[in-house]
Amino acid sequence: MTSQRIWGLITFKVYAELKAESNRTYAGYLWWVFEPLLFMAVYYFVFGVLFGRNTEDFVPFLLVGVTIWHWIQSSISHSASAISQNRPIISQVVVPKYVFPTVAFINNSLKFLVIVGLLLFFLVFYGFVPTERWFGLVPVLGAASLFVLGSSFLVSAVIPLVPDLKILLDNGLRAMMFMSGIFFDIANLGQQWQDLLRLNPVAVIVEQARLILLRNEGPYFYDLAYVSAVGLVLLILGATLLKLFDHQYAKAPW
Amino acid sequence: MVGANSPKPLISLRHVGFSYGKPGASFWGRRAEHSAIRDISFDVYPGETVGIIGGNGAGKTTLLKLIAGVLKPALGTITRADVRISMLSLQVGFLPHLTGRENAILGGLLLGLSKEQAKKNLALIEEFSELQAFIDEPFGTYSSGMKARLGFSVAYFASNEVVLIDEVLGVGDRDFRIKSTAAIKEMITTNRTVVLVSHNVATLRETANRVVWISEGATHMEGDTADILEAYAAS
Numbered sequence: 253m254t255s256q257r258i259w260g261l262i263t264f265k266v267y268a269e270l271k272a273e274s275n276r277t278y279a280g281y282l283w284w285v286f287e288p289l290l291f292m293a294v295y296y297f298v299f300g301v302l303f304g305r306n307t308e309d310f311v312p313f314l315l316v317g318v319t320i321w322h323w324i325q326s327s328i329s330h331s332a333s334a335i336s337q338n339r340p341i342i343s344q345v346v347v348p349k350y351v352f353p354t355v356a357f358i359n360n361s362l363k364f365l366v367i368v369g370l371l372l373f374f375l376v377f378y379g380f381v382p383t384e385r386w387f388g389l390v391p392v393l394g395a396a397s398l399f400v401l402g403s404s405f406l407v408s409a410v411i412p413l414v415p416d417l418k419i420l421l422d423n424g425l426r427a428m429m430f431m432s433g434i435f436f437d438i439a440n441l442g443q444q445w446q447d448l449l450r451l452n453p454v455a456v457i458v459e460q461a462r463l464i465l466l467r468n469e470g471p472y473f474y475d476l477a478y479v480s481a482v483g484l485v486l487l488i489l490g491a492t493l494l495k496l497f498d499h500q501y502a503k504a505p506w
Numbered sequence: 507m508v509g510a511n512s513p514k515p516l517i518s519l520r521h522v523g524f525s526y527g528k529p530g531a532s533f534w535g536r537r538a539e540h541s542a543i544r545d546i547s548f549d550v551y552p553g554e555t556v557g558i559i560g561g562n563g564a565g566k567t568t569l570l571k572l573i574a575g576v577l578k579p580a581l582g583t584i585t586r587a588d589v590r591i592s593m594l595s596l597q598v599g600f601l602p603h604l605t606g607r608e609n610a611i612l613g614g615l616l617l618g619l620s621k622e623q624a625k626k627n628l629a630l631i632e633e634f635s636e637l638q639a640f641i642d643e644p645f646g647t648y649s650s651g652m653k654a655r656l657g658f659s660v661a662y663f664a665s666n667e668v669v670l671i672d673e674v675l676g677v678g679d680r681d682f683r684i685k686s687t688a689a690i691k692e693m694i695t696t697n698r699t700v701v702l703v704s705h706n707v708a709t710l711r712e713t714a715n716r717v718v719w720i721s722e723g724a725t726h727m728e729g730d731t732a733d734i735l736e737a738y739a740a741s
Contacts, residue, residue, distance in 0.1 A: 260621035265599075268612050272603035275644070344595040345616050346575045499578035502571070503526060 258348060265355045270362070288319070288367040292374065309466060312378055316465055317434035317458045319371050323364035324400050324454055325425055330356040331404035332421055335412045335501050343502045349494045353408035357401050368393075375465060388464045388471045395476045396457040398483030405490025412501055432458055453479045515549035516587045516668060516699055517573060522546045523581030523723075524565075524572055542568040544723035545582070550668070553697040557714030557731065559705060559738055564720045566703040570670045573701060589699075590666035592617060594690075596657035596677065602646030606637055609645050610660050617664035627663045634689075635659040636682075654678035658686050668699045673706075707735050 274280035292315055300311040334352035341347065368389075376382060411417050432454040438446055439459075449455050456475045463470035524543045543565040550556050550573075560566050571577045572584060574593045599616045600609045610631050614624030632641050635655040640648065648656070654677040676687030694700050694713045704710055710717055710731065717734040719727040727734050 254620075257615070257618070257620050260624075261615040264612055264615055264621065268601055268604055268608060271608070272601045275603040338599070341599045341616055343571070343576060344593060344598050345618070346592075347616065499576075502576050 258351060261347070262351055262354055262358070265351070266358045266362070269355065269359055284363055284366045285370065288322075288370055291318070291322075292370070309378075312375055312380065312466055313437070313462060314435065315371060315374065316462050317432070319364070319367050320396070320458050320461055321429055321432060321434050321454070322367070323360060324396070324403075324457075325429065327357050327360040327400045328403050328407055328425065329421070330360060331408040332411045332418055334404075334408045339501075349408070349498055349501060350405060350491060353404040353490075353494075354401070356408075357397075357404045361397065361400075372465075380466065383468060385464055385468055385470075389461060391476055392457060392460045392464065392471050395479040395483065396453075398480050398487065399453045399457070400483075402483045402486025402488075402490055405494060406486050407490075409490050409493035409497060412504055413497060428452065428454060431455065434458065450475075453482045514587070515551050516589055517550040517591070517701075518585045519549070519573070519582070520547050520584075521582035522569075522572060522579045522584060524568060524577060524579050526568075542723060543572070543579075546720065546723070546725050547582075548718045548725060548728055550699060550701055552699055554715040555694050555700040555702060555713055557710035557717040558701065558703045558720055559707070559710060559717055559734070560720035560726075561705065565723045566705075566720060567672055569720065570672050570701065570703055574670055589668050590618060591668040591670065592664075592666045593670040593672065594661050594665060596661050597653065598661075600645055600653075600657065603644055605643060606635075606641040606645055606648070606656050607632075610641075610656065613657075613660040614664050617661065618666065619664050624664075627660075630663050631656070631659040634662070634685075651679040651682065655682050658682075662686070662689060662693075665693070665698075668701070669693065671700060671702045673704055707739055711735055 274283070277283060279286065295314055295318060296311055299314055331353040334356045335342065335349060338352050342349070372382070372386070407421060411421065431449055431452050433449065438449050438455055441449070450459075456479050460471045460475055463472075522543060523545060526542055546565075546569060548556070558566055558569065568577065570593055572579055574591055575586075576593075595617070597609075598613055600613060604612065607628060610628055611621070611624045614627055615621065619627070635641070635658075637652060637655060640652060641656075645653065645656070658677050671690065676683035676685075676690070678686065691713065694702070700713075702710065702713060714731045716729065717731045717738075718725060719734050719738055727737060
């Protein structure tokens, strides 16, 4: 298949899966907006109303972290099952396997873009003034995309062959969530812990997004370069493994 | 015979072996030694129809997947000329919530067509499948006969220079079965190159130029259709 054909396949498969998914419910595409509104409302109620007021701007702080984490986590876990879900296809036609995690990534990213829109709307509503600095979110999400796509490739390559790793992945993602400063500010920790946690690209991504949106600061070049570099390494490693194991996926008995 | 006149084969199998089985399972001492294919060799020449015959579990379907490139031989080699080879796969990747038309595009793309070609085929598919207004209804609402009609039409119009067919000559309800069988037979008799797997002696007698008899994962006999089928029937 030529790259043009592959891209045609990827884009149509994205459209097909999103449509199939929305047709499963009565509200369809409206869930793209309702679902994030619901979870934002839950966080707002729990942390803003029940526990709130003592920490300043805790709700916006939390929502920036939670929405980004939601995107990263759902892209990676969908990619873990991307190849096995397409077994019927893989066992009948020759198709490059990176198509499947790429589709999962694009799917989740499109939904995430809607959520980012809602988040920015919420921030303005909450009282933050949008500035030109908010455009800094573009390179942050660009670097983050490299990391998420790279992780997605790697996970999609390995898990169909060693399904046991799925259990480790689920727990690993949970651990990563707690080590990414979603619910707390890494900057409040001791210096040695800060240095350690900032090795985690997710923590860096979340922190940079918060600086831009809530502190009118950044993004910082070295942080983005670090995230991009890790992302690139994962992407190359994942793509290599997908190519290396290309014929194993149709053979695996599950 | 076509094969005898053409010196260069399109596809060439040499001592091909393959087995399903967990690569890591031997570690736990319960290695699945189910060997699908042990030693298969034959050539496919341009324009001919090669029939593959053999009992259930002889490894016929696996063999087609190896030729198509979906699976990779563990032993031996498969060389292919620079042609597009594909299995006549029905309903590949079809999603129940998409319309017939959308599934036709998706299926075409998966079978290797460009988006333009896949869209261009829509008119042909619509006409051949005779689904009429149902083409715009969700695939999940189709009867099994209608599903077969769409699946066949998509695969038929997406088929390549070399077509690998696994038993499916005709599908669907009675009328469509006749129509699709006729279409496949026409495809076989034109100068398209076909590898046809079947355990139906009559089908192969009618269509194949040459027959390869597979038994217990190895080439048992190969040669003229009438000779091989006679020997097969006698076994």
